[in-house]
Amino acid sequence: MSESVMTNDGELILDSHKISYHMDRVNAWEAGERIAPVTVDMALTRACGSMCKFCYAMMQEPQKRHGIKTDHILNLLDDFSEVGVKGVSLVSDGESTLSKAYVPFIEHAAKNGINIGNATNGWEFGPEKSERVLPHMSWLRFTVAAGTPGRYAEIMYKGSEHTEVFDKAMKNIRYAVHYKKKHNLSVTLGIQMVLMPEFKDEIIPFAKLGLDLGVDYAVIKHCSDDENQSLGIDYDQYESMYSLLEAAEAMSTEKTKIVVKWDKIKDKGKPSYERFYGPAFLLQISGSGLVAPSGMFFNARYSKLHIGDFTSNRFIDIFKSERYWRAMNYIASPAFNAQTMMGTLPIQHYVSTALDDHIKGTKKIVQAQDKEPLHVNFL
Amino acid sequence: MKNGINTEFASHVSLLPSLAWKNLSEQDRILKVESVMKGFTNSEVIQVKKAYSDGQVTISLNNAMNASERGSFLLDFEELLKDNLDNGITIWHEAIGDKNSLRNLRGIEVVSIEEAL
Numbered sequence: 001m002s003e004s005v006m007t008n009d010g011e012l013i014l015d016s017h018k019i020s021y022h023m024d025r026v027n028a029w030e031a032g033e034r035i036a037p038v039t040v041d042m043a044l045t046r047a048c049g050s051m052c053k054f055c056y057a058m059m060q061e062p063q064k065r066h067g068i069k070t071d072h073i074l075n076l077l078d079d080f081s082e083v084g085v086k087g088v089s090l091v092s093d094g095e096s097t098l099s100k101a102y103v104p105f106i107e108h109a110a111k112n113g114i115n116i117g118n119a120t121n122g123w124e125f126g127p128e129k130s131e132r133v134l135p136h137m138s139w140l141r142f143t144v145a146a147g148t149p150g151r152y153a154e155i156m157y158k159g160s161e162h163t164e165v166f167d168k169a170m171k172n173i174r175y176a177v178h179y180k181k182k183h184n185l186s187v188t189l190g191i192q193m194v195l196m197p198e199f200k201d202e203i204i205p206f207a208k209l210g211l212d213l214g215v216d217y218a219v220i221k222h223c224s225d226d227e228n229q230s231l232g233i234d235y236d237q238y239e240s241m242y243s244l245l246e247a248a249e250a251m252s253t254e255k256t257k258i259v260v261k262w263d264k265i266k267d268k269g270k271p272s273y274e275r276f277y278g279p280a281f282l283l284q285i286s287g288s289g290l291v292a293p294s295g296m297f298f299n300a301r302y303s304k305l306h307i308g309d310f311t312s313n314r315f316i317d318i319f320k321s322e323r324y325w326r327a328m329n330y331i332a333s334p335a336f337n338a339q340t341m342m343g344t345l346p347i348q349h350y351v352s353t354a355l356d357d358h359i360k361g362t363k364k365i366v367q368a369q370d371k372e373p374l375h376v377n378f379l
Numbered sequence: 380m381k382n383g384i385n386t387e388f389a390s391h392v393s394l395l396p397s398l399a400w401k402n403l404s405e406q407d408r409i410l411k412v413e414s415v416m417k418g419f420t421n422s423e424v425i426q427v428k429k430a431y432s433d434g435q436v437t438i439s440l441n442n443a444m445n446a447s448e449r450g451s452f453l454l455d456f457e458e459l460l461k462d463n464l465d466n467g468i469t470i471w472h473e474a475i476g477d478k479n480s481l482r483n484l485r486g487i488e489v490v491s492i493e494e495a496l
Contacts, residue, residue, distance in 0.1 A: 032381030051481045058477040059489050063443060065478070158484070228490035274393050280384055290446050299489065303472040304453035309446040323451045325383065330454060332384050335461075335469065337393035359389040 004373060005257045007216050009188055011373040014219050015261045017350035020368040021376045025281060026358070034325060035280060036084040039379045041295070041347055043094035043287030044068050044101050050121045050156045050165075052145060054194040054223045057093040059230055059343065060298035066289035066311040070101045077108050079315040087115040087138070087377030091347070092295055094287030097124045103132050110136035115377045119143060119192065121156065122169040122176075130176045138375050139188040141219075142173050146193070147205025155199065170213070177214045188374055190217040195265075197237035200244060207248040207258045214255060220245060221261040226296075226343040233344075235268040264345045271349060273356035276331040276338045278348025281355070282379045285310065291318050293327055296342040305330065351379050396434035396467030405430055412436055415463045419456055434467040436460070 004013045019026060022038050029035045046057065046065055080088065088109060090096040097120050099105075109116045117139040125142075134140065146152040149167070150160035157165045176189055191213065193199070193206045203220065210218025225233040245260045252258045279293035286298045289311040297305040305327045308318035318324055330336055338352070346352075357363040400408065408430035416422045424444075429437040444452060449472075457470040474489040 029384060030386065032383045032385070034383040046479065048479060049481065051484055055482060057479070058482050061475045061477050061489075062446070063449075063475065064446075226489070230488065230490040275386075275389050277384070277386070300472050300475040301489070303440070303449045304457060304470055306446045306450040312445065313447060318447070321447075323447070326454060327450055328384055332386065332388065334388050334391040334394050335457075340393075341469070356389060359386045 003263070005217070005252075005259055007188070007257055007374070008255065009186065009216060009374060011371070012188065012217060012257070012259075012375075013373050014217070014259050015263050017354050018373060018376050018379055019281065019351050019354050020365050021372055022281070022379070023365070023367045026355075026365055029280060029355075030359070036319070037279075037281055037283040038085070038377060039087045039089065039282045040080060040085050040285060041089045041091050041282065042285035043090060043092035044073065044096040044099035044105060046094040046287035047098050048095035048121075049098065049123055050095065050143075051158065052143070052156050052194070054145070054155075054196050054231070056224050056226075056295070056343070059226045060093045060286065060295060061300065062286060062288050062290045062298050062306070063300050063303070064288065066309055068099065068101060068287070068289055068311060070104050072289075072311045073101045073105045074108050076310055076315050077105070077112050077114060079319070080114055081112040082316055083319055085114065087117065087375070089378055090116070090118040092284055092287060093298060095121060095124075096287070097129065103129065106133045106136050115375070117141070117375065117378055122172045123165060125172045125176070127172075127175050127179075130172070130179050134176060134179055134185055134187050135183070137187045138378070139190065140176065141190040141192050142169065142215075144169065144173075144191040144193060144206065144209065144218075146199060146202035147207070147209040148202065151199070151202050151205075173213050173215065188217070189215045190219060191215050193218070193220045194223050195220050195238075195241070196223045196231075197234060197241070200241045203241065203244045203248050204251075207251045210258060211251065211253060211256050216255075217257045217259055219259040219261065220248065222265045222345065224344050224346065227340060235344075238265050238268065264349060267345060267349075271338055271345065271353065273352055274337045274339055275333070275356060276336060276342070276348070276352055277355035277359070278346070278352035279331065280328050281351050282348045284347065291315070291324075293331055294342070294346050294348055296346045302342075394434075394467045394469075396432070396465045400434065400465040400467065401432045403432075405432075408432075408436075411464055412460060415460055416456070419459055421452070425456065428473060434465065434469055435471060436468055437471050437473060439473045
């Protein structure tokens with residue numbers, strides 16, 4: 001059974017997957033049928049006002065950026081509905097709140113019955129935006145790199161003296177928490193720290209900040225790096241932080257859960273699988289408009305896995321094209337090795353591990369019998 | 380209809396180049412790739428940059444193919460090299476660095492295969 005924490009809103013799974021709630025797709029996939037992704041992770045732009053030290057978007061530049069306009073995203077959402085996408089997370093490789101299409105996207109998704117989640121630095125997430133989008137969202141997660149203003153500004157912006165960005169983010173997070181409570185909204189609010197070994201002094205302050213803000217959870221995860229270690233992450237150093245991470249988790253209260261993504265941290269950057277099955281269930285789209293199986297392949301380096309661009313072609317046509325399935329089959333073939341040919345532990349990691357274990361017979365995925373957890377359509 | 384994803388390779392060993400490929404000099408490996416490339420459609424747009432002993436071949440495309448063209452084009456090219464030279468060859472395009480001016484202030488560069496080796 002999946003690892004989970006119980007929040008006031010329900011069971012929350014952050015350090016595992018929810019694929020066992022989508023057995024219809026698993027069975028169809030295993031039978032060799034063409035399945036639609038349950039979840040799409042995407043961005044509405046590649047732009048961002050932050051300059052986070054841990055940002056994987058620095059490694060995700062494709063050949064060309066296409067401007068994503070409102071009519072593109074309305075068509076995209078209609079195509080998602082048509083093929084059977086159930087949840088869309090606005091995370092990927094850009095700060096989607098900067099896009100003019102951001103609010104229309106969320107409103108249109110809600111109209112189409114698609115669940116929406118979003119990760120943001122929160123700098124442009126003022127009261128007006130909160131009020132427009134929070135009622136339509138399943139979850140909203142603020143990236144908070146540290147628990148203290150100076151370190152936050154140093155890691156996410158130009159330097160420790162620029163604490164105005166911390167102040168702005170905290171003000172907006174507090175408003176979102178207040179608005180959720182006032183209107184009894186179902187949206188889950190969280191904050192996330194992307195842990196690089198040199199940020200370990202901020203683990204406990206981050207947990208304290210989560211409690212102070214009154215968010216539903218504060219999660220700490222590993223930092224992804226590409227296969228050539230462009231960010232220089234030393235995964236062996238995470239082990240020395242285990243006691244600090246355990247101490248942070250122990251600070252959880254009934255209102256705010258402190259969660260550590262142990263599974264990814266303990267994998268030390270190397271997955272158990274060589275074939276990469278997750279993208280068929282959890283597809284990623286770049287804020288440049290590029291459709292590729294995973295964000296791991298957005299950079300021009302992985303051009304052979306580039307499938308299309310949804311600002312030039314309708315997504316439904318890309319999804320139905322032979323090149324979509326050719327790319328998906330390539331990463332499921334012996335020509336591809338997930339351990340050496342892509343960055344570490346992608347968003348599809350939990351799902352890919354489960355599917356690989358399932359196909360190898362080491363751990364079969366079985367239909368979940370219990371009540372659906374929160375955010376079941378975000379794998 | 381069974382035209383989705385083939386899962387029969389889950390436990391297969393990932394392809395690696397032969398000893399013969401590994402024992403060639405880089406110059407010879409590049410020459411071999413260029414020789415096979417001559418028979419490939421639209422080959423004039425491809426420039427071979429590096430050809431490593433571990434089977435990785437770095438190329439660049441001289442003209443800007445759109446996203447719906449370049450994937451299939453390069454997979455076709457890789458298949459040709461696998462069929463004619465060595466099954467362990469894998470094609471990568473030259474990496475492109477982040478165009479975000481703010482993030483660029485961090486000074487992070489996408490590390491090339493050569494730098495990583």
